[in-house]
Amino acid sequence: MSLTATTQWELPNSPHTPKTTIPCIGYGVYNAAGHSSILTALQQGYRLLDTAQLYENEAEVGHAVISCGLPRSELFIITKIGDPKGGVEETLESLRDSVRKSSGTKGKWEGGEGYVDLFLIHNPLSGPEGRKILWQALEKLRAEGSTREIGVSNYGINHIKELLTYASHPPVINQLELHPFCPQLALASFCASHNILLQAYSPLVRARKMDDPTLVSIAQAHNVTPAQVLVRWSLQKGWIPLPKSDDPERIRLNREVFGWALTEEEMAEIEKLGVGMEDGQGAVCPYLVHVP
Numbered sequence: 001m002s003l004t005a006t007t008q009w010e011l012p013n014s015p016h017t018p019k020t021t022i023p024c025i026g027y028g029v030y031n032a033a034g035h036s037s038i039l040t041a042l043q044q045g046y047r048l049l050d051t052a053q054l055y056e057n058e059a060e061v062g063h064a065v066i067s068c069g070l071p072r073s074e075l076f077i078i079t080k081i082g083d084p085k086g087g088v089e090e091t092l093e094s095l096r097d098s099v100r101k102s103s104g105t106k107g108k109w110e111g112g113e114g115y116v117d118l119f120l121i122h123n124p125l126s127g128p129e130g131r132k133i134l135w136q137a138l139e140k141l142r143a144e145g146s147t148r149e150i151g152v153s154n155y156g157i158n159h160i161k162e163l164l165t166y167a168s169h170p171p172v173i174n175q176l177e178l179h180p181f182c183p184q185l186a187l188a189s190f191c192a193s194h195n196i197l198l199q200a201y202s203p204l205v206r207a208r209k210m211d212d213p214t215l216v217s218i219a220q221a222h223n224v225t226p227a228q229v230l231v232r233w234s235l236q237k238g239w240i241p242l243p244k245s246d247d248p249e250r251i252r253l254n255r256e257v258f259g260w261a262l263t264e265e266e267m268a269e270i271e272k273l274g275v276g277m278e279d280g281q282g283a284v285c286p287y288l289v290h291v292p
């Protein structure tokens, strides 16, 4: 299948018929400057926005959803919760608060129409009991229609195996740090074998490798930037990259990754950059997939 700017992937583990689809690229808002950057991203064609309780900008995402002029059905809004707020019911209230903020409107449980498309557990740090409370609250949120899908982030193989012992449906997505310097090969292959799609966070390696000679030389060959090579590599791996920028020109360019492709040889050359970094040595975020 050829990739285009409007390609959507089906979520194989979606419990819905037809299965929910998700844009193949998104805009991440961690540390983003706010409403104006988010609106620029939407104007430039991004339709997926990735926020979190931690980022303290869910309300700015909600404001953009309401003010951007696009039909809500064209947007895909993701948010995340880090830890439980007591038991399942208290945690459900916290999830609902996020839905209200991120959708910019009242939620269904209070007579409104607000919903998000995907709610993730941000990381596995709350331990086995906490993770179970979070998932049970998320299942309730999905059951009432306040999120279409639920999933995880920074989950390692053991966390997913644990989740599968009590989940009514497997997670649709695992959002991970994924780029050439953090390839997470074993985890990526485990997720693929369980139909869990991968979202690639920090796909630009937080701009730390823009002068890497391999990336620079491949970028020159295609008359693009090293950032575009990183995003295109991620797409061709079958992941959903979430590049972040506050610069309008970079926001535009980071998504100009269609209509050209990396060759198999270039893909393999970039893959080699991660040899020896399979256990997270090249990670730029705290490496969480091995926490108990």
Ligand SMILES: NC(=O)C1=CN([C@@H]2O[C@H](COP(=O)(O)OP(=O)(O)OC[C@H]3O[C@@H](n4cnc5c(N)ncnc54)[C@H](OP(=O)(O)O)[C@@H]3O)[C@@H](O)[C@H]2O)C=CC1
Pocket (backbone or CB within 6 Å): 027, 028, 029, 030, 031, 050, 051, 122, 153, 154, 175, 176, 200, 201, 202, 203, 204, 205, 206, 207, 210, 225, 227, 228, 242, 243, 244, 245, 246, 247, 250, 251, 253, 254, 285
């Ligand atoms: N689930 C999780 O635990 C995590 C999720 N995420 C998600 O992933 C998103 C992206 O990850 P993030 O960590 O922000 O890192 P990215 O890899 O997207 O890098 C962002 C950095 O790269 C710079 N940059 C962007 N475009 C270019 C370019 N074309 N050339 C040079 N520099 C550029 C940005 O600066 P500038 O703005 O000035 O352009 C910024 O400093 C987050 O916003 C968040 O949504 C991120 C981390 C953890």
Ligand SMILES: O=C(O)C(=O)[C@@H](O)[C@H](O)C(=O)CO
Pocket (backbone or CB within 6 Å): 030, 052, 054, 284, 285, 286
């Ligand atoms: O962006 C996120 O979702 C994160 O959890 C990370 O950015 C994390 O907070 C971090 O990078 C701390 O340095």
